[in-house]
Structure formats: structure tokens, C-alpha cells
Amino acid sequence: MPKLYGWVREVVPESPADRAGIQTGDLIQAINDHPVRDMIDYRFISADDALHISLKRQDQELHIDLVKDPDEDLGLLFGEEPAPFIRICANKCVFCFIQGLPERHTPQRGLPLGMRSSLYIKDDDYRYSFMFGNFITLTNMKELDWQRLEEQRLSPLYVSVHVTDPDLRRKMVDGPRAGDILGHLQRLGSLNIRAHTQLVLCPGINDGDYLERSIADLVALRPTVVSISAVPVGLTKFNNMLKVGDLPQLRPYRRDEAETIVAQVTAWQKRLEREIGEPFVYLSDEWYYLTEKPFPRAAHYRGYAQIENGVGMTRKLLDDWNRLRRKLPAALPEPAQITLVTATMPRGILAQIVADLNKIANLRVDLLPVTNQFFGSLVTVAGLLCGHDILDALAAFHAEHPPEGKRLVVLPRIVLDNPGQQFLDDVTIHEFQQRAGLPVIFVQDASELVELTHALAANALPDEPVIVGGK
Numbered sequence: 335m336p337k338l339y340g341w342v343r344e345v346v347p348e349s350p351a352d353r354a355g356i357q358t359g360d361l362i363q364a365i366n367d368h369p370v371r372d373m374i375d376y377r378f379i380s381a382d383d384a385l386h387i388s389l390k391r392q393d394q395e396l397h398i399d400l401v402k403d404p405d406e407d408l409g410l411l412f413g414e415e416p417a418p419f420i421r422i423c424a425n426k427c428v429f430c431f432i433q434g435l436p437e438r439h440t441p442q443r444g445l446p447l448g449m450r451s452s453l454y455i456k457d458d459d460y461r462y463s464f465m466f467g468n469f470i471t472l473t474n475m476k477e478l479d480w481q482r483l484e485e486q487r488l489s490p491l492y493v494s495v496h497v498t499d500p501d502l503r504r505k506m507v508d509g510p511r512a513g514d515i516l517g518h519l520q521r522l523g524s525l526n527i528r529a530h531t532q533l534v535l536c537p538g539i540n541d542g543d544y545l546e547r548s549i550a551d552l553v554a555l556r557p558t559v560v561s562i563s564a565v566p567v568g569l570t571k572f573n574n575m576l577k578v579g580d581l582p583q584l585r586p587y588r589r590d591e592a593e594t595i596v597a598q599v600t601a602w603q604k605r606l607e608r609e610i611g612e613p614f615v616y617l618s619d620e621w622y623y624l625t626e627k628p629f630p631r632a633a634h635y636r637g638y639a640q641i642e643n644g645v646g647m648t649r650k651l652l653d654d655w656n657r658l659r660r661k662l663p664a665a666l667p668e669p670a671q672i673t674l675v676t677a678t679m680p681r682g683i684l685a686q687i688v689a690d691l692n693k694i695a696n697l698r699v700d701l702l703p704v705t706n707q708f709f710g711s712l713v714t715v716a717g718l719l720c721g722h723d724i725l726d727a728l729a730a731f732h733a734e735h736p737p738e739g740k741r742l743v744v745l746p747r748i749v750l751d752n753p754g755q756q757f758l759d760d761v762t763i764h765e766f767q768q769r770a771g772l773p774v775i776f777v778q779d780a781s782e783l784v785e786l787t788h789a790l791a792a793n794a795l796p797d798e799p800v801i802v803g804g805k
Contacts, residue, residue, distance in 0.1 A: 341359075341360075341412060342356065342357070342361070345409060346411070349407065349408065349410075350406060350407075350409055351410050354398050354399075355398065356389065359392075360390070360391050361390040361391075362388075363389055363390055365387050366385060374486065378486050380407075380408045382404070383404045385399070385400050387400070467643075469643075470492065471507055472493055473507060487526065487527065489528050490529060490530055491527060491530075492529070492530045492532070493532070495515055495531045495533055495562075496534050496548075497533065497544050498516055499544055499547060502544060505581060506536075506581070519555050520558070527558075528558060530639055530640055531559055532562070532565055532643060533549075535566055537586075537588075538582045539581055541594075546598070549615055553615075561640055562614060562615040563640045563643050563645050564621070565618040566586070566595075566618070566620050567584060567587075568713070568715075569585070569586055570709040570713055574712060586712055589625060592624040596621050599615055599621075603616075612636050613636070616645045618644040619646070619647055629649045630649065632649055638650060648680065654781065655687055655690070655780040658780050662690065662784060662787055663787055663788060665694060665791075666694060666697050666790055666791050667793060668739070668740065669698075669738070671697075671737060671739070672741070672743075672744050673699075673731065675719075675727075675743065675744065676702070677719055679715055691783075694787060700735065702728070702731050704719055705723075706718060706719060708722065708759065716749060717749065719749050720757055721749075721758070721760075721761030721765075722761065724749070725761075742772055742775055744783070745776050745777075746778070747776045747777060747782075749776075750776060763776075
């Protein structure tokens with residue numbers, strides 16, 4: 335009997351489940367005689383209009399029949415995240431993010447390290463790929479997994495290819511069947527499942543001729559492969575210059591090397607634009623920051639299919655801000671100051687936004703780029719900033735620039751976990767605000783930053799930490 339997923343944490347009022355009498359605390363065991371193993375099963379099976387639900391309520395076995403619209407959500411929220419059912423990765427990728435983390439109990443600032451425990455889960459789960467866009471290697475797939483893909487048509491998936499040369503991929507990924515990536519992608523195609531792919535590039539390892547071959551091989555797998563992203567390897571102070579096997583040491587790209595990558599991929603983009611009408615292979619934003627080259631226009635990204643992988647995120651921010659800045663209030667009723675926190679990589683882009691914000695009368699915005707002390711200065715993205723590093727930077731900045739009157743701290747939403755409660759180092763948002771001594775606001779995008787200025791104009795400054803938009 336497979337492990338069951340469905341302990342009901344909440345029943346949405348007036349939903350089909352509520353009307354049928356399902357209660358908080360029930361354990362959903364099966365729907366239409368199919369065991370509910372995880373969220374994929376729940377979503378897949380509950381899409382039917384007629385449902386026969388088997389559940390356990392305390393010591394009672396109950397059966398409930400209900401009819402709903404096929405597009406109507408059943409209305410159940412579960413008490414277990416899919417994490418207990420996650421497929422743990424068996425690979426040993428040379429640049430694995432886990433290798434860039436400190437040991438779980440390394441002392442930090444005189445205290446036991448409190449990094450978010452989920453960071454140490456090394457997943458390679460096709461269900462997470464389908465639901466959340468996580469990249470998987472396809473090396474850990476079992477025959478039952480392939481059968482489930484065929485049954486449920488989980489498409490698209492997001493696949494870490496890195497290199498298509500079988501021998502080199504075996505060395506880089508070091509996992510079961512690592513050299514069979516092209517065969518695995520072809521099998522996805524036979525199931526009519528599409529794949530967004532990524533190549534994490536490492537200097538002197540899978541670039542150059544290997545990159546040329548990888549792009550050519552993946553282009554040949556259209557329409558199964560629907561996009562390729564090229565991403566530079568991300569290293570921390572814990573795995574920089576790591577030596578694995580007979581491969582060169584891991585290290586960041588130099589600017590001249592990055593320019594070579596940009597030129598190589600751009601040549602492919604121009605060729606593919608002529609041949610198939612789209613660039614198909616995309617550079618992540620880091621390459622443009624590294625080389626100081628202009629970001630392509632929005633049309634280049636064809637709907638931003640890999641924006642969560644850092645492909646086109648900066649262009650979208652710039653375009654959204656240019657469209658929304660005209661909605662900024664002209665003035666605030668009384669003076670206010672904002673310390674806008676960011677990482678070091680996007681500081682130039684954010685400076686343009688700060689310049690527009692400072693045109694609002696009675697508002698002063700200070701940009702605070704935070705150097706990542708915990709992971710090391712090689713890490714320049716906001717999503718890997720830790721609460722302690724931000725607090726230290728804020729304390730130093732505010733010591734030199736004492737707040738005058740109403741002041742608040744604005745941070746990117748991406749520094750928090752999915753529920754919006756904790757930073758990477760397990761500092762909670764309430765602990766953070768208490769230590770910062772100022773109201774703290776989290777914003778996800780340009781529209782939420784504009785929304786914040788209107789809240790200030792209406793004197794609606796909150797006392798508790800707020801995630802604008804609630805995301």
C-alpha cells in the first residue's frame with residue numbers, strides 16, 4: 335500500500351468538499367478507488383466531475399459521493415506538503431547546490447547554524463518539476479515513474495541536461511544512467527511530454543565545443559524540447575575551486591570567457607530566428623550582468639518560459655517599471671524614508687528605479703546592496719541573501735544614516751521561503767523586524783512597489799511585517 339498524502343488541514347467554505355461534509359482532520363485515502371499518494375494524484379483524480387471519496391475520520395471508514403463541475407476545485411487544503419514524498423537525488427553533480435552549503439551544524443556567529451532544513455533536501459523529483467518548475471536530471475526515473483508520466487501526461491517538465499556528450503555527462507552528473515539523456519528526452523517525446531532544458535555551464539568543462547554540440551543535439555529534439563537556457567555555474571565560498579575527479583576545478587566565469595559564451599549563444603539565436611522563427615536557446619540574466627551588455631527586448635524571451643531560472647527577469651522588471659512608474663503618487667503627506675535592500679548584482683538596475691522613487695515629494699529612498707557574507711561575495715543574487723547578513727548591513731547603514739522620522743525597510747520577497755515566514759538562515763520575519771527596529775515590507779515585483787508608495791501616501795504604514803500582495 336503506497337504512503338497516503340491526504341490529511342485535510344482545511345476545507346474551503348462552500349466548496350464541493352464542504353457541501354459533501356468532508357471535515358478538517360479527515361484522511362483522504364482514495365478517490366475513485368485510486369490511492370492518493372501525493373498532490374499530483376489529488377489534482378489528477380479530483381478533476382473528474384463524479385467522485386467517490388474514501389476517507390478515515392478518527393476510527394471510522396467513510397465513503398462520500400459527490401458531483402461537481404469538471405473545472406471546479408474540490409476545495410481541500412492538506413496538512414502535509416509534498417516534501418515527505420520527494421524523490422531524493424542519487425546523483426553527485428560536480429556543482430550541486432548542496433556542495434555549496436555549509437555543514438548543517440557549523441557554528442555561525444557563536445550559535446549553532448540554523449539554515450532552513452529543506453535546503454539540504456537534494457531532490458530530483460518529476461512531480462516537483464511539473465508542479466513548481468524544479469529542474470530534474472531524469473537519471474533517477476524508474477519504470478513505474480515512466481508509466482505514471484504516460485498515464486497523467488505531466489507536461490511540461492524542466493530538465494537539467496548540462497551537456498549531451500554521454501561521457502562528459504557521466505562525469506559531471508555521476509548518477510545512474512547519466513549518459514542516456516538524449517534517450518530519456520526522446521522517451522518523453524514518445525509520451526507527448528514537452529521539456530524546458532537547462533545547461534549549467536562550468537568554465538573549461540562543458541562550454542566551447544561541448545556547448546556547441548549540446549545546443550545542436552537539443553535543437554534536433556524539437557518539438558519535445560521547447561527551450562534551452564544557458565546558466566553560469568553558481569558557486570559559494572564552500573565549493574569554489576572544488577576539484578572533482580579529472581575535471582578542472584570549479585570556478586566562476588571571467589568577463590572575457592562570459593563574452594565568448596554570449597557571442598556563441600547569440601550566433602545560435604540569430605541562426606534559429608531565421609530557421610524556426612525564435613531564439614530557442616536563451617542566456618540567463620547573469621551573462622548580461624557579467625559582460626555589461628544590454629538586455630534583449632521582451633519579445634526576445636517569447637513569453638518568459640524560463641523566467642524562474644533567471645532568464646528575462648531583469649527585462650521584465652525594467653519593462654514593468656517603465657509602464658507602472660507613471661502611476662506613482664506625486665507626493666506623500668509627510669516625510670518618509672525607505673531603505674530598499676537588494677543584492678550586489680542588480681544594484682545598477684535598482685538604482686534606476688530608486689531615482690524615479692526619489693522624485694516623489696517627501697519620499698527619500700536609499701538603495702542598500704548587501705554583500706553576501708554567509709555564502710561569500712561570489713553569490714550576488716537576492717534569493718540567497720540570509721537574514722543575519724541583511725540585519726548586519728542595515729545596522730551599519732543606519733548607524734551612518736540615522737533614520738529621520740517615518741522610515742521602513744523594503745526587501746525582495748524572494749529572500750523568504752514559500753510560506754513567507756523565514757529567511758534562508760531560519761530568521762523569522764517577526765524576529766527580523768524586531769531586530770531591525772523598523773517596519774519591514776516584502777515586495778515581489780514592480781507593481782507591488784508602486785502599491786507600497788500608495789499605501790504610504792494614504793498613511794497606511796503597518797506595525798507588523800507585511801508581504802505586499804500576500805504571495
